[in-house]
Amino acid sequence: xxxxxxxxxxxxxxxxxxxxxxxxxxxxxxxxxxxxxxxxxxxxxxxxxxxxxxxxxxxxxxxxxxxxxxxxxxxxxxxxxxxxxxxxxxxxxxxxxxxxxxxxxxxxxxxxxxxx
Amino acid sequence: xxxxxxxxxxxxxxxxxxxxxxxxxxxxxxxxxxxxxxxxxxxxxxxxxxxxxxxxxxxxxxxxxxxxxxxxxxxxxxxxxxxxxxxxxxxxxxxxxxxxxxxxxxxxxxxxxxx
Numbered sequence: 001x002x003x004x005x006x007x008x009x010x011x012x013x014x015x016x017x018x019x020x021x022x023x024x025x026x027x028x029x030x031x032x033x034x035x036x037x038x039x040x041x042x043x044x045x046x047x048x049x050x051x052x053x054x055x056x057x058x059x060x061x062x063x064x065x066x067x068x069x070x071x072x073x074x075x076x077x078x079x080x081x082x083x084x085x086x087x088x089x090x091x092x093x094x095x096x097x098x099x100x101x102x103x104x105x106x107x108x109x110x111x112x113x114x115x116x
Numbered sequence: 117x118x119x120x121x122x123x124x125x126x127x128x129x130x131x132x133x134x135x136x137x138x139x140x141x142x143x144x145x146x147x148x149x150x151x152x153x154x155x156x157x158x159x160x161x162x163x164x165x166x167x168x169x170x171x172x173x174x175x176x177x178x179x180x181x182x183x184x185x186x187x188x189x190x191x192x193x194x195x196x197x198x199x200x201x202x203x204x205x206x207x208x209x210x211x212x213x214x215x216x217x218x219x220x221x222x223x224x225x226x227x228x229x230x231x
Binding site: 032034041042043044045046049091093095097105106107109110112 | 153158159160161163207211216217218219220221222223224226
């Protein structure tokens, strides 16, 4: 089956620093990737939709200058949390839509970010 | 606008009991997909099922079964003879194809199976 990886699986950083999270589709090409954020005991909230070669589309209330998304290739999207603060601590999950099987979307294992 | 409601925040049942997780959705689109995902303590989402709006047949997969009823906009999930390993958070979700394909999640139901 299709696999989506995320790196790192967990990260601890100091307040004010930036953190980059990678999302890769390992055995398929993804024209679209989605980034979600999940706070403890809450649901997944879509942050942004990332299309290969174009700017990401952010959901209302998500600061695009704080959460930088780059989708430079058909297998890689990155989310950079800039100037992280403790309130950015969360579980970040990406999903990737298979270019060849349009309706199939696969989720990565998630990245747990802790900002101290 | 689309919306998914999982009214049961948390459920506890004793092992071997059957349990049904409720899901009610809202959309004006006639073409849509419904999903169920399982999220164990590890955090990784496990895909359970996808159902399109034109297929109202109920689905059974081992101890899992799903009841899709368009008349009540519901897509309920039943676990038969529950096991401790079924303990997890279960999310019902909805997406609209050919528009933005965003998956909209319900708030989830935390299921505790007690030994």
